[in-house]
Amino acid sequence: MYQNCRNCNADLIEVVDFGKMPISNAFISQNQFSDEYFYNMTAMVCQKCYLFQLLEQPNPNILFHDNYAFFAGSSNSMQKHFDELSDELIDKFELKKNDLVVEIGCNDGGVINYLKKKNHSAHLGVDPSKNVYEKSKEKGINMMNKFFNIKTSNEIVKEKSKAKIFISLNTLAHIANINSVFEGIESLLNEDGIFISEDPYLFDVLEKVSYDQIYDEHVFVFSVTSMNNLCNKHGLNLYDLKYLDTHGGSMRYYVSKNKNLPKTNNFNYFFNKEKNIHSNGMEVYKNFNSNCIKSKTNLINFLNEQSDKKIIASYGATSKSTTIFNYCNINTNQIKYITDTTSTKINKFSPGTHIPIYDYDYFTNNKPDICFLGAWNHSKEIFKKEKNNFSLNGKWITHTPEAMFINDF
Numbered sequence: 001m002y003q004n005c006r007n008c009n010a011d012l013i014e015v016v017d018f019g020k021m022p023i024s025n026a027f028i029s030q031n032q033f034s035d036e037y038f039y040n041m042t043a044m045v046c047q048k049c050y051l052f053q054l055l056e057q058p059n060p061n062i063l064f065h066d067n068y069a070f071f072a073g074s075s076n077s078m079q080k081h082f083d084e085l086s087d088e089l090i091d092k093f094e095l096k097k098n099d100l101v102v103e104i105g106c107n108d109g110g111v112i113n114y115l116k117k118k119n120h121s122a123h124l125g126v127d128p129s130k131n132v133y134e135k136s137k138e139k140g141i142n143m144m145n146k147f148f149n150i151k152t153s154n155e156i157v158k159e160k161s162k163a164k165i166f167i168s169l170n171t172l173a174h175i176a177n178i179n180s181v182f183e184g185i186e187s188l189l190n191e192d193g194i195f196i197s198e199d200p201y202l203f204d205v206l207e208k209v210s211y212d213q214i215y216d217e218h219v220f221v222f223s224v225t226s227m228n229n230l231c232n233k234h235g236l237n238l239y240d241l242k243y244l245d246t247h248g249g250s251m252r253y254y255v256s257k258n259k260n261l262p263k264t265n266n267f268n269y270f271f272n273k274e275k276n277i278h279s280n281g282m283e284v285y286k287n288f289n290s291n292c293i294k295s296k297t298n299l300i301n302f303l304n305e306q307s308d309k310k311i312i313a314s315y316g317a318t319s320k321s322t323t324i325f326n327y328c329n330i331n332t333n334q335i336k337y338i339t340d341t342t343s344t345k346i347n348k349f350s351p352g353t354h355i356p357i358y359d360y361d362y363f364t365n366n367k368p369d370i371c372f373l374g375a376w377n378h379s380k381e382i383f384k385k386e387k388n389n390f391s392l393n394g395k396w397i398t399h400t401p402e403a404m405f406i407n408d409f
């Protein structure tokens with residue numbers, strides 16, 4: 001277990017102790033209930049570099065394995081997002097035929113799938129989970145089935161070349177050995193190389209009390225401050241930012257190997273905003289702690305009250321809802337079932353609190369009175385799909401910023 005900051009080794013300060021937590025994506029069968037794995041989930045922040053991190057992360061081999069349950073392909077809006085970013089790489093960074101683009105955690109395709117479709121053959125995906133690696137291979141994407149670190153980076157340079165672009169979408173936050181990843185990025189990029197990362201944005205989590213962004217896979221939740229500190233340490237230049245509404249509020253970080261690229265207004269805006277907040281010491285983190293406790297009480301009371309009279313189902317068996325259900329101790333007393341479209345989750349049970357997961361046909365034939373938006377980060381896509389179906393008669397509830405009914409997203 002880490003006692004000090006994974007980046008700078010300074011002391012960590014406890015932010016929220018979420019208690020006993022199962023593996024967020026370990027959707028299990030009934031015969032696995034008795035030997036389910038639990039760890040203690042405690043969110044900490046570094047008092048020196050402000051890197052927000054978990055105290056303990058389960059062994060990565062338990063998280064990213066041959067049967068990893070998350071497929072990015074299951075979300076149309078994320079596919080559109082990947083497609084758009086691939087256009088940006090081609091146009092904004094004037095990608096040439098031989099410019100290597102490396103994407104880590106590309107899952108079942110990612111951005112490089114769209115580069116491949118646009119005939120950019122100098123691409124490489126790196127993903128440690130065998131099943132998603134194979135899905136990408138089937139699509140004809142060049143892949144490596146590995147964790148990314150300095151060793152993998154050296155192998156890529158030796159076997160292929162240095163890279164013009166390095167992409168990490170919702171992956172960097174998953175890798176505890178963050179210094180080795182940054183070393184790998186720095187040595188892989190060529191002199192005009194660009195590194196682009198997208199991750200849930202810490203100040204959204206703090207403001208929206210969306211504590212469900214915190215789970216085993218997210219060993220870090222980055223802020224501009226902590227990302228900038230990491231980049232500086234590794235000789236990289238964080239020069240631009242783009243705020244995104246994906247995953248409930250994310251930040252896209254543009255980082256250059258060239259240290260002379262000037263900082264944009266966008267960078268200065270977010271950097272100074274955070275600097276201001278941190279000028280009050282750790283107050284923002286203390287407030288988050290009390291807001292999480294309030295949010296928990298509020299959600300339990302709300303669901304208990306509603307489930308007395310109504311049938312509630314949860315829409316989307318997400319990693320995020322594992323945090324909510326376990327932190328708030330929500331089980332079949334409140335939520336009768338979860339509906340999800342991912343084949344590996346259907347007919348299994350949610351980690352820890354064991355709510356059954358059924359497919360979309362079951363949902364259409366057994367419509368609940370109320371849907372809890374487990375996949376609240378995909379709410380726009382879900383609402384579009386359900387506005388002529390569930391939304392006509394049923395009601396939606398969300399937990400963020402507080403437990404409430406919502407009519408429109």
Ligand code: TMP
Nearest residue numbers: 074316317318319340341342375378381
């Ligand atoms: P995620 O938040 O970890 O991306 O997981 C989203 C889950 O929600 C994934 O298992 C697929 C599921 N889902 C549905 O079941 N229906 C939908 O319409 C959408 C957008 C997602």
